[in-house]
Each structure stands twice: as structure tokens, then as C-alpha cells.
Amino acid sequence: MIYVDNNATTRLADEVAQALSEAYEAGYLNPSSQHQAGQKARRRLDDARETILNLIGGEITRFASDRLIFTSGGTEANNLALFGLGKETGGQVIISAIEHPSIAEAADQLRSKGTTIRTLPVNSEGVVQYQSLEEWLGEPTRLVSVMMANNETGVIQPISEIAQICSRKEVPLHVDAVQAIGKIPVNFRALGAAAMTISPHKFHGPRGIGALVLDDQVKLNPSMFGGSQQLAMRPGTESVELAIGFERAIQLAIQAMPEAGIQMQKLRDRLETALSEQLGPERITINGAGGVRLPHTSNLAFPGIDRQALVMALDMAGVACSTGSACASGSSEPSPTLLAMGLDEAVVSGSIRLSLSRFTSEADIDEVAGRISNCVNRLRRR
Secondary structure (H helix, E strand, O other): OEEOEOOOOOOOOHHHHHHHHHHHHHOOOOOOOOOHHHHHHHHHHHHHHHHHHHHOOOOEOOOOEOEEEEEOOHHHHHHHHHHHEOHHHOOEEEEEOOOOHHHHHHHHHHHHOOOOEEEEOEOOOOOEOOOOHHHHOOOOEEEEEOOOEOOOOOEEOOHHHHHHHHHHHOOOEEEEOOOOEOOEOOOHHHHOOOEEEEOHHHOOOOOOOEEEEEOOOOOEOOOOOOOOHHHHOOOOOOOHHHHHHHHHHHHHHHHHHHHHHHHHHHHHHHHHHHHHHHHOHHHOEEEOOOOOEOOOEEEEEOOOOOHHHHHHHHHHOOEEOEOOOHHHOOOOOOOHHHHHOOOOHHHHHOEEEEEOOOOOOHHHHHHHHHHHHHHHHHHHHO
């Protein structure tokens, strides 16, 4: 099986597996306990937290420190942000039309409870159109949440411009950076956001842990209660071992990123070129190709082919890919992202997502291109 569904999750890097194994063997205990064993765990947990913050451009000084709240993953971190940031101010919440389900469905819950939700549109390349944002922020606004790069198309969003508008209007901005970390440079302080979500299983780290990064000035209201851990913003006993795995994964990802990013983009372009040559350029559409994309993501449409039939055929042919977000994989509904881009029905219904990793090889890409071409041709004949 050739795996090209890395936006859903990545395989655990060998070095991360080793770090996890050593951490479990070390026998860390509850980091909230006051005895020496507990304090040893606390020191190691805090070391991991500080390392992660430093690597993503968080600021830690004597006078002010950004905070990193460990969660169970990106979904929890996004929910924590949407329900907990700026809560005391009231007002509307603004998101984009292409957010991950963990933002979009959380916004639906807020809407059902009376919060006004406004949605920034995107253009045909999947780039958020923020021209109305300043006017919208003239009304009481609790939070703006826009992802850094789309999980389906890989299109990178104009976060700096959005952050500047939010800053002028003194409205907190949350950024879901789950797909971007480890693929492109991300500096939290330079970004100008109030909060940012990250999750290590997208860059060869462990599943079951994520984080919400908070500017030192922002207030977060908890969604859970029953403990004082993490300044009572996210209570519950922290996993020292998963934090260590998180730390090692982000160290490796950022270390490898300059070379890996170039390599993944070359392989993605090789795949798209090969499919265009093998099938004919008129029989394939690259969704979001006109935008600036993450180096490892390709959303391809084969008009006239049913996306689910193609994914199943590819699975039988030994290629693991998807039709979109893994969090919506049980749904047969067309992609909200592609619909928001205003694409033709034939394009939306015939689109699949291929996402590479730093472990994807040239041989993998050539084999995937051939198998996709064979499956598409076979389905067309039917």
C-alpha cells in the first residue's frame, strides 16, 4: 500500500517512537503531585512545553510569556478556542467558508445557541476574501477564526493581512495551523494572532495530543472543569510521554522542513504533471492551483468520475488517499471547501485529495500516477 493521505495523519517517525518508548520506560508519574517524583515529571513536561513554544516562535520572557495548553488534539484545541476566547465580550463570531469541521461545526453549535456567525467567502482558488472584514468588525465581535492553510486544497490563506485588521479593531484572531506546521515556516509572534492550534500527528508525531497556543495577553475561558492543571484552562492530568513525543516530532519536522518542503513540492508537481500527460490535460483539474499551496497537498478532479468510486478503486489498487477531511470521511456529502470555491458540480463530485510526507519517494509518486491513471481509465470505460 502506498500512503498518500498524510493530511489525515502521518506515520510515527522512528525517532519519535524511540522518544516515546524511553519516556514510558522512565516511569513519569502525575506532574501535579507535590512529591519528588511528581515534580520530576512536572519539570520534564514544562521543558517540552517550552521547547515547542520556542520552535513555533512563542515568546517566553521574565515579564510576559505566551502559553501552550496541551489538549487531546487539534479538534479539542479548535473547540476550546471557538467556545473560550473572548467569551466575556459577547458579539458575533467570524469564520471562513473553508474551515475544518472542528471549527465549522463548533460554529454551528454557537449559532444554535444564539451567536451570530458570519462567514468570509473564498474565491475560485480557495483564497479567503477578507475585504469585508473591517466593515464587519464595526459590529461587536468576540472572535475571528481563519485557518492558515486549507486541509483539502493546501491553499495558504492571507493570515497576516487578516491579523492586521483584527489588531486594529482589537478583536482576537484564532488560526488553525494544524496542516501548516512542519511544511512552511510559522512564527506565532510574527503572525499577530491571539491563538493558534497545532497537532503533532500531522508531522509524524503521536496522536492523542495537540495544543492551543495563546498570546500572553489573551484570556481563555475553560470548557472543562474539575482540576487546576494548565492554569485551570484545560484541567486533567497531562501525559508527559505524549508531550515528549510532541516535542521530538516538532524538532524533527522543523529541522527537516527546508529540504523536505522543496522535495515534497517537486514530487507533488511530478505527480500532477504525470497525470496530466497520461490522462490528457482536459481530463484533470487541479483545484486551487492558482493559489499559493502547501508543498505536499494536491486536490485533483477527474470530471465524470465519482470520487468515492475512485477512492475505493485506488484502495483496491494499493493507493491510500481520500476525498477530503478525515473528520468528514463518513459523509457522502460533497466537499464544503470545493462548493465554497464555486466549482462545477462535475469537478466537485470527481475530486480526491493526495497528500505527501517527507518520507514519500519518487518511486512512490511514479507508481501512484500510474495506478490513478489506470483506475480513472477503467472507471471511464464503465
